[in-house]
Amino acid sequence: MPKVYAIDGITPVVHPSAFVHPSAVLIGDVIVGPRAYIGPCACLRGDFGRIVVEEGANTQDTCMLHGFPGKDTVVDAVLAALAFVRAEDTIPARSLALGIPAKVVRALSAQELRWKKDNMRLYQQLAVRSARTMEPVEALTEIEKGRKRIDIPGAVPLSELKKKHA
16 A cells, blocks of 8 residues: 555545555645556655646656645656656656756657557556555565566567667
């Protein structure tokens, strides 16, 4: 169960079809929409402004979302790893931003938008799989003989898709 905290009488809202990892932290005015995925160690601090993770969106591992009083922080664009979005900045939907501070470098191509949509579906499926099968266990001390792998039918690594369409 994620760590969920009310502040000033405002409690986070998580749609029943969303998945929030047990190590994630949600504080205050946080709204997690349907089929959204919140990864391990993510922290969504709605202790000043509202945090909205829209339907089907995902917030990756260790992401920190925080806003200003009276402002909404809405998840709807692609940010590169380690990007930092400054206060009051807006990253338009269907764009790629990177850097510190994050700068929009370009619009996403039609192909990239298709990849993003496919990736989003994988995370929506991950939300379902995680809610259905994730459980705390003790680590094994040895690799089992014939150890199975996670199989996701139809999933193709982005690096392979890029090679195929280059």
